[in-house]
Amino acid sequence: MQKSGFWRRVPLLLMLCVLSACASLQSQDAGVSDHPTVVLKLDDYRADEGVHPGWANVFALLNRRGVIATIGVIGEGLERPDPAAVRWLLEQRARGHELWNHGYCHCRSGPDHSDVREFRGAGFPAQIAALRRTQYLAETVLGEPFTVFGAPYNSTDADTAQAIAQIPSLKVWMFKDTNGEIAPTSLAQLRRAPELNIEYPVHIPDASRFIKAYRAAPLDEVIVIQGHPRSWANEPERFAQFSQIVDFLIAQDARFIGPSEAAELGR
Numbered sequence: 001m002q003k004s005g006f007w008r009r010v011p012l013l014l015m016l017c018v019l020s021a022c023a024s025l026q027s028q029d030a031g032v033s034d035h036p037t038v039v040l041k042l043d044d045y046r047a048d049e050g051v052h053p054g055w056a057n058v059f060a061l062l063n064r065r066g067v068i069a070t071i072g073v074i075g076e077g078l079e080r081p082d083p084a085a086v087r088w089l090l091e092q093r094a095r096g097h098e099l100w101n102h103g104y105c106h107c108r109s110g111p112d113h114s115d116v117r118e119f120r121g122a123g124f125p126a127q128i129a130a131l132r133r134t135q136y137l138a139e140t141v142l143g144e145p146f147t148v149f150g151a152p153y154n155s156t157d158a159d160t161a162q163a164i165a166q167i168p169s170l171k172v173w174m175f176k177d178t179n180g181e182i183a184p185t186s187l188a189q190l191r192r193a194p195e196l197n198i199e200y201p202v203h204i205p206d207a208s209r210f211i212k213a214y215r216a217a218p219l220d221e222v223i224v225i226q227g228h229p230r231s232w233a234n235e236p237e238r239f240a241q242f243s244q245i246v247d248f249l250i251a252q253d254a255r256f257i258g259p260s261e262a263a264e265l266g267r
Contacts, residue, residue, distance in 0.1 A: 035253040039190060039224040039262050040069035041150065041174055043102055046077035047085040047141070054233035059092055061243060068256040072102030072150055075134025078141045086141060093142075098258030100148035101138065101170065104130035107152075120155040128163035135169055148259045150174035154192065154226075158183040172263045174224060188263035190224045193217060198245055203231035207244035214248075222262045 040062075045055060055071075062069050071092060077085075093099055109116045119127055135145040147169060151160065154175040161183035164170055173187040196217050200206040205227065232238040249256075 035255065036219055036249065037222045037255045037257060037262065037265070038249055039174075039222060039257060039259055040067070041072065041224050041226045041259075042069055043072040043150070043226060043228050044106065044230055045071050045073045045089070045102070047073070047081035047089065048077040048079070049085070050082045051085050051088045052230050052233065054229040054231065056088075057233065057239055058229040058242065059097070061246065062097075063095060065246060065250060067246060067250070068096050068098075068258060070098045070100055070148075070258055073099050073134075073138070073142075073146070074102050074106050074152075075104035075130070075137050076106075078134075078137035081141060089142060096258070098148065098260060099138070099142065099146060100150060100172075100174070100259065101131070101134050101146035102150055103152040104134045117151075117153050117155040119151040119160045120153075120157045122159075124159040124162055127159050128166055131163055131167050131170070135167060145169040148172040148174060149187075151177075156183075157181055161185045172259050174259055175226075188266060190222065190259055190262055190266075191220075192224060192226075193220065196223065196225060198225050198227040198242060203228050203238075205232065205238050205241035205245060207241045207248065210245050211248055222257075222265060224259075224262070 042058065046052070059069070071089065073089070089099060103118045105118055107118055109122075116122055118130060122130075131149070139145045149164060149170050149172070154177050156176060157178055158181040161176075161178065164173065164185060164187060171187060172190065173185060174190045175192045176183075176185065176187075176189050177192075196210070196213050198205050198210060200209045210225075227242065232242060
């Protein structure tokens with residue numbers, strides 16, 4: 001009896017199914033994914049000003065959405081911290097958000113107050129003192145030293161790399177930038193994609209520009225994007241734009257993690 005056209009095609013269909021399954025397994029083994037892994041690098045928390053509304057609003061949103069982010073803590077704010085601000089930090093850490101060393105003073109100096117920054121041009125003694133003091137305050141006030149560093153203004157130099165080498169508790173460096181200087185480091189690095197930001201310009205979130213940049217940019221294994229919640233508190237539209245960015249990333253099935261976990265992915 002002659003086989004119908006369908007049954008003649010069965011071997012071909014089976015072969016295509018097998019090939020498709022194999023390709024799927026190979027993609028999984030290679031770690032191939034269309035979904036981004038995101039570190040939300042949020043800067044400039046000062047524990048001496050109470051729980052700033054910008055931080056409170058942003059993390060209320062993130063916690064409702066189940067999104068993990070990071071909090072860059074300025075060491076000087078831990079000298080005489082507001083107890084409620086410390087409790088808030090510890091609560092966020094307990095929820096899985098990662099706290100990190102964002103310098104001691106976040107200050108600038110020089111003739112126009114911009115020539116010398118805390119970790120660029122200040123010299124090795126000043127830089128290592130700032131790092132050590134912030135690490136000490138973190139351990140004293142928050143119970144443990146930071147393991148991640150990100151410089152104010154993302155400005156560092158060769159002295160920074162030498163100073164960090166003397167701080168064994170620091171393991172990860174976000175946005176290392178030594179302005180062309182040779183400054184090797186043993187720390188894991190999370191790099192910046194300058195074209196991919198939350199804010200355009202700094203302090204002003206822009207969802208449409210972020211989405212356009214996201215769609216145009218080659219997606220690295222880990223995307224690190226920076227924002228400043230304190231700057232969004234008094235401008236409802238800025239907070240709304242940030243909310244849209246978070247919702248867009250959620251819609252892309254993004255995985256949100258902290259910098260320590262992100263650094264492990266790159267090892």
